[in-house]
Structure formats: C-alpha cells, structure tokens
Amino acid sequence: MNDGMDATTEETQHVVWTGEWVAGRLGVALSGGDELPELLGLALRRNPKRAHLLVSNVLGKHVPQRPDVVHGAGVGLGRRVRALLGDADAARAVVLGYAETATGLGHSVADGLALAPYLHSTRRPVPGVPHTAGFEEEHSHATSHLLLPEDRTLLAGDGPLVLVDDEFSTGRTVLNTIRALHARHPRTRYVVVALVDMRSAADRVRLAECAAELGARVDLIALAGGGVQLPDDVLERGRELVAAHEEPPALPGSAAAAPPQAVRVDLGWPAGLPDGGRHGFTPAHRARLEEHLPAMAERLAGHLGAARRILVLGNEELMYAPLRLAGALDAHVAGTGATVHFSTTTRSPVLAVDDPGYAIRTRLAFPAHDRPADGPGERYAYNVAPGGDPRRRFDAVVAVVDSAGDRPELHAPGGLLDRLAGHTDRLLLAVVPAHTPRGALPGPLRGPAFSSYAPEEVGWLLQDLSDVTLEAPTEEREEAIQRGGAHYAESLPVEYQPSQEYQELFRAALDASAGRIARAVGTVTETVLAERGPRPVLVSLARAGTPVGILMRRWAAHTRGLDLPHYAVSIVRGRGIDTTALRWLAAHHDPADVVFVDGWTGKGAITRELAGALADFTGYPGSAEYPGSAEGSGFDPRIAVLADPGGCVTTYGTRDDFLIPSACLNSTVSGLVSRTVLRADLVGPDDFHGAKFYRELAGADLSAEFLDTVAARFTAVADAVADDVRKLAAADRTPTWAGWAAVERISQEYGIHDINLVKPGVGETTRVLLRRVPWRILARRGAGSDLDHVRLLAEQRGVPVEEVDELPYTCVGLIHPRFTRGATGADGKAVAC
The missing domain is CATH 3.40.50.2020 (Rossmann fold)
Structure with missing residues (x-):
C-alpha cells in the first residue's frame, strides 16, 4: 500500500x-x-x-x-x-x-x-x-x-x-x-x-x-x-x-427491545454550500466545508451517547459530504475508544453470502426514496447488518441523505431507516440540503398528467405529491391546527363526496348564477386589461383562484383574441407565497406583467399575506438575474378577484357576496387538484409547494362543466360588462376593509379569540362546512337561494344556522373553537376544550 x-x-x-x-x-x-x-x-x-x-x-x-x-x-x-x-x-x-x-x-x-x-x-x-x-x-x-x-x-x-x-x-x-x-x-x-x-x-x-x-x-x-x-x-x-x-433479504433483528427511532440531527449545513459535485464544487466551496466540519461533527457527537462502533452511511451519489463528516466525527471522538467507519448505499444488485471469503456478507434492501427518473426500484446497503458475526455490529448508525431523498419512502415501513433500525442501538438522520443551481427551476405541471384541465388552460407551479398520504380525519386535523401542533397546510382534509341531492343543488346553482359569474368575469378581466397592461400574465392563487384565472383567460380569448399565459401558485396564510414560484415567474416573464388572481375576498387575510410576502421577496440577494430588494421585486401585490365582499381590493368583478358554484365543491370543480401543501419534509427551500391530483375522482369531475357553462354566457353579458367597466372606472374603489372590521366584531361577540376561526362570505362558509369543524353558521336574515347548499351541508353535519341582522356578508361560518383555551360561546358559557 x-x-x-x-x-x-x-x-x-x-x-x-x-x-x-x-x-x-x-x-x-x-x-x-x-x-x-x-x-x-x-x-x-x-x-x-x-x-x-x-x-x-x-x-x-x-x-x-x-x-x-x-x-x-x-x-x-x-x-x-x-x-x-x-x-x-x-x-x-x-x-x-x-x-x-x-x-x-x-x-x-x-x-x-x-x-x-x-x-x-x-x-x-x-x-x-x-x-x-x-x-x-x-x-x-x-x-x-x-x-x-x-x-x-x-x-x-x-x-x-x-x-x-x-x-x-x-x-x-x-x-x-x-x-x-x-x-x-x-x-x-x-x-x-x-x-x-x-x-x-x-x-x-x-x-x-x-x-x-x-x-x-x-x-x-x-x-x-x-x-x-x-x-x-x-x-x-x-x-x-x-x-x-439467493435468499430473501433478512428481516430486521428480532431483539426483545423495540428498534430505535431515527433521531433527526440538524447539521447546521452552511447556506448555499453544495452537497457535492453534481453541479460543480470549487476550491472555495472546499475551504468553506473544511471550516464548518468540526461544528457539524460536534452536533452529531452530541446524539451518539456511549456508542463505540459508529457507521456514517452515505446515500448513492452522496458520498463526499458523508465521508468528510465521518472523518470529522472520527477526529472528534479520538481518544474516547470510539471508532468511526464509512460506507454508502448503492443501486448495484449484488448477491450476499455470509462467508469470510466473500466480499458482500450481508444485504439490506429497501425502496428508492429520491424519486429516481427511472421509476421506483430497490436499493441496497451492504455489510451494514452484522450477519453471523456480532463483532461486525455497529451500535450507532448515522444515515446521511440529501433533501431530495428525505421523502416519505425513507421513513416508511421497509424503508432505509426501518431496515437500519433492526441492526443498531442508535440511529441518527442527518439531511444535507440538495443544491439547486441558481435559476434552475422545474417547469410547470400541466394536464392531463396533472389536473383535468387542458394543458393550455393553466400551468401549475407546484410539485406533484399525489403518491403521498396527506389526508387526515377532520376532527383530528382541526384539533392539531388549533392546538398549534400543526399548520393547516401540512395536511389535507378528506375529500368531500357529494350526495346526489347536493350535486343537484350544485347544478341548479350553476344554472342560476352562470350569467352573473360570466358578467363578473368579464368585468374583472376588462378592468385588468385596461389598467394593468394589454398582455397580462395571469397568476391564480391555487386552488380557489384557478377556475377564475381560466375563465379570465377564456374571456380575453373570446372578446380580444388574446392568448394570455396563466399559472397557478401556492400561498399559505402565515407562511407567505411560494418564493420558488416567484423566482420561476421572474425568470420567464416581466414581474410587472404579473396579475395575481383569486376567487373572492373574505376578511382580506390572503390579500394582506400577498402584500407582505412580496414586500419581503428578495429573490437571490446579490444576483443580477433576480430582484435584489423589496423595492425592486417588480411584482404588483394588488389582487384581481371575481367578488370582493370584504372591500379589500381595487380590482374586482363585483362586491356582492353571492354564490360562486366553484366554492361548492373541492377538487371535483377545481381540476381534481387538492389544496396546496407546505411541509418541511416534503418541500425543500428550492422546491415548489405541493398538491395532489386526485385521478381516481375523474368520474365525479365537474371542472369542465363549470367552466363551459359560464363561458357559454359570455356573449350574452357583453353589453352589461361594458357598462360595469365604465362605472367602475369612475367609481371610488378604495378598499374599506369593512369585512375585517365585521370579523373583529363577530369574534368579540361570539367569544372567539382567534379571528382565523371566523370565515366570512358564501365561499368561505362553504369551505368551513366541507373541510373544517363548523360550530355554527350566521346567515343574513332573508338570504335566498344563494344559501341552499349551505343549509343542506349544515343539516348534514348537524350545524345550527342562525339568522342575524346587519351582516355585511350573505353568511359567515364559525369554526368550532373548542380547542382554543378560554373560548366562550355566545351565551357566555365556556366552550369545551
């Protein structure tokens, strides 16, 4: 040697x-x-x-x-x-x-x-x-x-x-x-x-x-x-x-003690440092890694306890970062009697024979967990299990993966962590951020591969999470959200399956309101074209804004012969808009041309969320390719909506609170796409937010029927639209925020200490009944057929409908505050927590 x-x-x-x-x-x-x-x-x-x-x-x-x-x-x-x-x-x-x-x-x-x-x-x-x-x-x-x-x-x-x-x-x-x-x-x-x-x-x-x-x-x-x-x-x-x-892979060890659960360790990986050489690694990167290795090794050592025989296990192409971490950890534990070894998982299928004269003694097989381009397959960790020689056993294993491999398959039964757990006393997981080259972003998803909409109707700036189980029972989900244990965007409600009676109500409502919706679509589209430029880039806020964005695009094609780009992006209350999607938009279009589109306003929370998120958006600081300051971002935070009953925006089709049938259902009127998901283990810093495509619900899909029914009324409402646009051009459209004030008043009156539990307007009330735990519905006295579907859903869920006067909305949905400490009902009695 x-x-x-x-x-x-x-x-x-x-x-x-x-x-x-x-x-x-x-x-x-x-x-x-x-x-x-x-x-x-x-x-x-x-x-x-x-x-x-x-x-x-x-x-x-x-x-x-x-x-x-x-x-x-x-x-x-x-x-x-x-x-x-x-x-x-x-x-x-x-x-x-x-x-x-x-x-x-x-x-x-x-x-x-x-x-x-x-x-x-x-x-x-x-x-x-x-x-x-x-x-x-x-x-x-x-x-x-x-x-x-x-x-x-x-x-x-x-x-x-x-x-x-x-x-x-x-x-x-x-x-x-x-x-x-x-x-x-x-x-x-x-x-x-x-x-x-x-x-x-x-x-x-x-x-x-x-x-x-x-x-x-x-x-x-x-x-x-x-x-x-x-x-x-x-x-x-x-x-x-x-x-x-050839033998089947050995099952995890059958020791009396339960196998260890993987402990996730934050390495403190330096921001912007590549995880390896897939996209290039420079001498400057090397010097920066050397500088931070001792601190990262110290973080790992703090979770190893008394382990003496330690394996740092890299992952397929991710070899160098785990190798250097193993070396730094070995130096850190020097003198303690502990030894550190290094190896990696592999794609290579090799026979294992537990014989001293054979190089591959043991094999652990597990599913690929980085969604490889060639599809799901088996992966292997060799000589990690001890086989028949207990001296070969590692009493601690540190699994190192990149964030692209930190997927549900990694954590699932039979996955890598599960297979390792049966052969060690202590299992750590360290995730290195997968480096994405600056400006290298995935393209939009399009139908029919993602959504039932035609590919030219909308490009979804989302990642497809269709294969991930994200649904949770409504009661459990509500409790987790209200207790602060989870954010609403980390899971999905179970999709509501409408009864025959409810579907008939939807079609009746669609038939009755199609002309009114077409008029509002025309009014908001013509206002956008007149005030925001002749060729705007429509960017709908998924999911409620997407059908509206498609209808606006169809109006522009029908009346002006325009072929407007249209994308859907995710925005999450409390967490902002998808900045990776903003970067993609900035790389492919002039941000000044982007017009954000939503379905309706309630109290204006999303309107404020968007304004705050765009003010904070800095793209890549210091990059000439992307905005470098809030003032220079170029995106206009003004949202265009079909209906603005909350008085929150200046660009709208109407300020009436009326039934928009696309609010009556979930994915089956929205291209079979779920609401968006933002969860740290699924969405990395350079990933699009996620969503699911419910292909299995194709038989119940009403998305095309909704769009076609409304679009069929465009010609009939053209004169009314022209009149509305003239009136709006001369009107004072300054936001009044009347909806926000009303919500604060209702919150106080009903003893609800979280205004996010008050959902004003027909659309928001419908959402409450479909995917939250409703407490009661407040309906404006004398409200007519716009609330037929609300009354039916409330009856099906056993929720009281209370008619009230002086309500600025047609109705308001109150989410059950029973998980909020100190909540009281309208009678002053404490609500069960």
Whole structure:
C-alpha cells in the first residue's frame, strides 16, 4: 500500500481473502501484485451483463472502512496527478468523477490536486437543469450518465481533464466519455485515475488508439494494476450460483427491545454550500466545508451517547459530504475508544453470502426514496447488518441523505431507516440540503398528467405529491391546527363526496348564477386589461383562484383574441407565497406583467399575506438575474378577484357576496387538484409547494362543466360588462376593509379569540362546512337561494344556522373553537376544550 494509506484496519486484518469464495466457484482468477488482494474482494452481480464484481476495500461503497483510509486513497492519487502535470497545468485542471461509485473518490482526488474544481456525472436528472453532455457505461445496471454543471463553462477550457473511476475493467466508459467531451471541447491532455487498473492488453491498445485518433495525450494513474481471468461460460455459471444462493433479504433483528427511532440531527449545513459535485464544487466551496466540519461533527457527537462502533452511511451519489463528516466525527471522538467507519448505499444488485471469503456478507434492501427518473426500484446497503458475526455490529448508525431523498419512502415501513433500525442501538438522520443551481427551476405541471384541465388552460407551479398520504380525519386535523401542533397546510382534509341531492343543488346553482359569474368575469378581466397592461400574465392563487384565472383567460380569448399565459401558485396564510414560484415567474416573464388572481375576498387575510410576502421577496440577494430588494421585486401585490365582499381590493368583478358554484365543491370543480401543501419534509427551500391530483375522482369531475357553462354566457353579458367597466372606472374603489372590521366584531361577540376561526362570505362558509369543524353558521336574515347548499351541508353535519341582522356578508361560518383555551360561546358559557 502507498500514498499514505493504512490498510491495517479491523476489516482487513484477516487471513482469508474476500475473493476466495467466488474464485473457487466461478473460476475467476486475479493476477497482479501482492497489494491487489488487500485492495479488492470479489462478489457475484445480479446483472446479466457481467457475472462478477470487484469489491474495493478502500472505496467506502460496499465495505465499511475508516474514513481516513477512504479519503486518503483519493488524496494520494490526486497528489500523484499534480506531480505528473506540474503545478502550472494542475492549476488549470478539472476533475470529473463517475456516478455513482466514484463520486467520493473523484472528489478526494480533487482535494489532492488542491486547486482543481470538481464535477461528477449523475444518474439523477434535475428538473430545470440542462445537461451539457452525456455518455454510457455499457456494462452497468444503470447506464446513462448526465453532466449538469452549474457553470456551463466548467468543461469548456483547454486545461487537463482528470477522469476518475473506482476501477478500470475494460476502459470503455472512459473511451465513451473522452469521445463525447472531446467532440464539444477538444483538449490536448487527459489523465485517467483509478484505484485499480484491470484492463486487458487489447483494452490498453484501444485506449492508445483513441488518444492517437484525437491527437491528445492520455495518462493513467492507479494504486495497483493487474488482470482478471474469466472462464468462457462465466455468465451462465454466475447466474447458476446466484440462483442457488439467493435468499430473501433478512428481516430486521428480532431483539426483545423495540428498534430505535431515527433521531433527526440538524447539521447546521452552511447556506448555499453544495452537497457535492453534481453541479460543480470549487476550491472555495472546499475551504468553506473544511471550516464548518468540526461544528457539524460536534452536533452529531452530541446524539451518539456511549456508542463505540459508529457507521456514517452515505446515500448513492452522496458520498463526499458523508465521508468528510465521518472523518470529522472520527477526529472528534479520538481518544474516547470510539471508532468511526464509512460506507454508502448503492443501486448495484449484488448477491450476499455470509462467508469470510466473500466480499458482500450481508444485504439490506429497501425502496428508492429520491424519486429516481427511472421509476421506483430497490436499493441496497451492504455489510451494514452484522450477519453471523456480532463483532461486525455497529451500535450507532448515522444515515446521511440529501433533501431530495428525505421523502416519505425513507421513513416508511421497509424503508432505509426501518431496515437500519433492526441492526443498531442508535440511529441518527442527518439531511444535507440538495443544491439547486441558481435559476434552475422545474417547469410547470400541466394536464392531463396533472389536473383535468387542458394543458393550455393553466400551468401549475407546484410539485406533484399525489403518491403521498396527506389526508387526515377532520376532527383530528382541526384539533392539531388549533392546538398549534400543526399548520393547516401540512395536511389535507378528506375529500368531500357529494350526495346526489347536493350535486343537484350544485347544478341548479350553476344554472342560476352562470350569467352573473360570466358578467363578473368579464368585468374583472376588462378592468385588468385596461389598467394593468394589454398582455397580462395571469397568476391564480391555487386552488380557489384557478377556475377564475381560466375563465379570465377564456374571456380575453373570446372578446380580444388574446392568448394570455396563466399559472397557478401556492400561498399559505402565515407562511407567505411560494418564493420558488416567484423566482420561476421572474425568470420567464416581466414581474410587472404579473396579475395575481383569486376567487373572492373574505376578511382580506390572503390579500394582506400577498402584500407582505412580496414586500419581503428578495429573490437571490446579490444576483443580477433576480430582484435584489423589496423595492425592486417588480411584482404588483394588488389582487384581481371575481367578488370582493370584504372591500379589500381595487380590482374586482363585483362586491356582492353571492354564490360562486366553484366554492361548492373541492377538487371535483377545481381540476381534481387538492389544496396546496407546505411541509418541511416534503418541500425543500428550492422546491415548489405541493398538491395532489386526485385521478381516481375523474368520474365525479365537474371542472369542465363549470367552466363551459359560464363561458357559454359570455356573449350574452357583453353589453352589461361594458357598462360595469365604465362605472367602475369612475367609481371610488378604495378598499374599506369593512369585512375585517365585521370579523373583529363577530369574534368579540361570539367569544372567539382567534379571528382565523371566523370565515366570512358564501365561499368561505362553504369551505368551513366541507373541510373544517363548523360550530355554527350566521346567515343574513332573508338570504335566498344563494344559501341552499349551505343549509343542506349544515343539516348534514348537524350545524345550527342562525339568522342575524346587519351582516355585511350573505353568511359567515364559525369554526368550532373548542380547542382554543378560554373560548366562550355566545351565551357566555365556556366552550369545551
């Protein structure tokens, strides 16, 4: 062994070579120096393209190893590259590592070069990030590699390119890479780096011929060289061996004590620091990571208790950050008797045989939890479970994932954390924020893949959470919200399934009010076109604003021949608007053209929320691409609404409080899309807020019927709209906030100490009855058919309807305040808590 590596660890202090089991049964032989068996073991792939797997003892992928050994191997190779190139060329070099196995090794080689930026290929497409090149790994179980640098010029220079893989078997992957990159950015020098070089003589000739053809010099550096001799029938014999020895993955341990629950540890990861080299990692990033590693290790150590044998487990391509955390943690616990090891999970399907002469002793299988582009699949953690040797057991495991992998699948029964819990006494979870390149944002979702609306009607700036269980029983949800244990946007109500009687009421209400709605749609659209520009970008507040935005878009097309862009974004009371969606809008449209659209106003809470959120929006501070100050954001906080009974806005179709049938139902009148969701474990800082698409409710979908019925009245109301617009242009439309004042008065009168439990207006009252725990309904005395559906829902839920005078709205819904301490009813008696 050389380059400062120490192979005398507890994993390598044995007489039996971990390749003997395969060599004896498959007829595979290694040739090379004496150091080769120390570096490599053998296992059998579950892969029809190649029977055997060379298992590195120093890579930190399949075999847990001490972090200084893993990092030291790469750093030593990097120093050899620097000596080969000389300081001047080394300073111009770029290091490229291969996913998934060599991402950490390549990064460590870049550390050895000291000043080289680093990029690794990836098998994870990142929405909104174009790839600069790609290549194939022909023998792999997952062949396609993408290059997604944030700096598009990273690979465009003419300095040396250093290509790093864990081992060279044939060299075909390197040839594919060099040809693909040289076609775009020719250069005169390449350096190929690996832990072991196992190519045949023919493979070596093929690489030399490629270099001559391209007119470039290609050097190769490895820790050791050798060869692999395979029998002619190796694939057939390998399949037979796998079939004979394959067993179902072992179940979690059946100890009497319950397995530990994962404890989430906040690393204090520095804001803006990339999690690895997927989009590039610079020397400045490296220096910043080094600065913060000791503090992050201290945070982890504070949760380890008396653990003495500790594993830091990375996740597929996420190797470098966990490796460096493991090294820092090892330094932190030095002198305590504790030891730290490092390895990562993998996509590679490999046979496990619990034999000292076999490199893969145990296997934990679990579902992928980062929503890979190739769909759900199985992933593996090798040699983490102790198998038949209790000395191999880790009494603490630190699972490190990036935020893209912190999904429900990670935490579900049978998921990675569940599988680990059966084999350790203490389980920690550390989540590193997945870096999103600046300006790289996913595009909008569109029907029919998401929502039942036609794709041109609306683009949803949301992420699809359709596969996540988010619904909670209404009573439980209300209690959690009112007790402060949860925010209303962290879960969804169970979708209301309307009775036949209620559906008939909806259709009767739609038929009766379609003309009135069409008139309001025309009035608000014409006001927007006259006052906010001839080609506005409509941005509806999902979900209630979306049908209105679609109708406004249809009006503009019907009367003006305009094709207006329309998007739907999420805004959450108390948490603001989706800033990732704002960034996307700012990148694709002039913010001054954006007009926010909602269905109606109640007391004006969302109106105030939007104004406050836009005042705070700074995009990316210091970036020339995005707004850098509140004054420069460019977004106009004024909302355009169909109805403004609360007197909160200046742009509206009417200020009457009347029934808008789209408020009568939930998703089945809103494109089968749920209300929006904002929960930390599902929505990262650079993600869109989420929502669900209820495809299974297609048979009850009335979304198109609502839109078509209203749009069919456009021609009939055109003259009335023109008259309304003239009157509004001359009217004083200054917001009165009468609705807010009314809500405060009602809150005081009914002893409700949280005004968010008072929902004014027909639309808000309907929402209360559909998805909250209603207490009572206040109805304006003499209110007519606009409240038929409200009265029916109230009867079905056993909620009293109280007729009152001097109500500025047609009705007001009161949410049950029984979970609010000190709440009293209208009779002055305390409400049960």
